Amino acid sequence: MPVPLTLPPTFRDRLAEADGRALIGLWTCAGSPVTAEIVAGSGCDWVLLDAEHSPNGLESVLAQLHAMSAYPATPLVRPPFGDTVLIKQFLDLGAQNLLIPMVDSAEQAEQIVRAARYPLGGVRGVGSALARSARWNRVDGYLGRASETISLTVQIESAAAVQDVERIAAVDGVDALFVGPSDLAASMGHLGQQSHPEVVDAVLRSIEAGRAAGTPVGVNAFVPADAERYIAAGASFVAVGADVAILARQTEALVDRFAGVAGGERSSY
Numbered sequence: 001m002p003v004p005l006t007l008p009p010t011f012r013d014r015l016a017e018a019d020g021r022a023l024i025g026l027w028t029c030a031g032s033p034v035t036a037e038i039v040a041g042s043g044c045d046w047v048l049l050d051a052e053h054s055p056n057g058l059e060s061v062l063a064q065l066h067a068m069s070a071y072p073a074t075p076l077v078r079p080p081f082g083d084t085v086l087i088k089q090f091l092d093l094g095a096q097n098l099l100i101p102m103v104d105s106a107e108q109a110e111q112i113v114r115a116a117r118y119p120l121g122g123v124r125g126v127g128s129a130l131a132r133s134a135r136w137n138r139v140d141g142y143l144g145r146a147s148e149t150i151s152l153t154v155q156i157e158s159a160a161a162v163q164d165v166e167r168i169a170a171v172d173g174v175d176a177l178f179v180g181p182s183d184l185a186a187s188m189g190h191l192g193q194q195s196h197p198e199v200v201d202a203v204l205r206s207i208e209a210g211r212a213a214g215t216p217v218g219v220n221a222f223v224p225a226d227a228e229r230y231i232a233a234g235a236s237f238v239a240v241g242a243d244v245a246i247l248a249r250q251t252e253a254l255v256d257r258f259a260g261v262a263g264g265e266r267s268s269y
């Protein structure tokens with residue numbers, strides 16, 4: 001007799017239970033179950049496993065989800081794009097919370113929702129008997145309530161998306177918005193200037209629109225002052241750092257700390 005299983009709460013559930021506290025997140029981009037577990041144990045509320053810009057694929061994301069499963073931090077997975085097949089594959093391997101990059105319109109958001117839902121309301125292929133998502137059919141009634149076990153966050157990271165943010169926030173099945181200031185700045189002609197006043201205004205507009213629609217809005221903000229500003233403006237969740245960035249900056253600082261002592265300079269190549 002199989003062990004009856006229940007799946008962890010979704011990110012939608014976590015946001016609903018946050019009682020107004022902004023949920024603090026970290027990226028894991030090294031593609032390693034070791035760093036994923038270290039990040040998950042940091043005390044953060046959620047972890048974003050990136051497969052858009054990081055060396056992550058189905059197998060490495062699965063290994064990281066395994067490594068993180070004992071920790072309370074909620075894992076979100078960012079596929080490279082909002083592709084129907086990729087969404088099916090990441091959901092089937094057990095990613096319950098997807099964060100979809102580069103969503104520019106309500107129509108695109110609707111397509112993503114359909115990709116995450118089974119027919120008749122969607123086009124997600126049925127493979128629960130083969131898939132970790134249903135724990136190989138050990139989750140009773142998975143097919144009938146699959147949508148309850150997943151959450152969808154879409155990224156607002158272009159000028160076009162900000163123009164359509166009210167409609168995107170209102171799409172049934174979109175649980176949260178996540179503003180990406182790096183790509184947003186680029187699309188606004190301010191490449192590399194995430195804190196540009198026009199970019200900040202666009203982020204604040206997106207936060208306001210999401211709140212008006214009752215849709216939680218998160219922001220990526222590695223600069224602490226930006227993170228504090230967006231939390232004060234009503235952001236429901238913020239990503240404040242990434243494993244690879246923290247490792248790079250901290251190792252540099254450590255070497256610099258002793259370069260003077262040892263009388264040398266940081267090696268260059």
Ligand SMILES: O=C(O)C(=O)C[C@H](O)[C@@H](O)CO
Pocket residue numbers: 053155157179180181182183184220
């Ligand atoms: O556009 C953004 O900002 C993001 O989506 C995060 C970026 O992908 C990454 O560069 C982290 O800053």
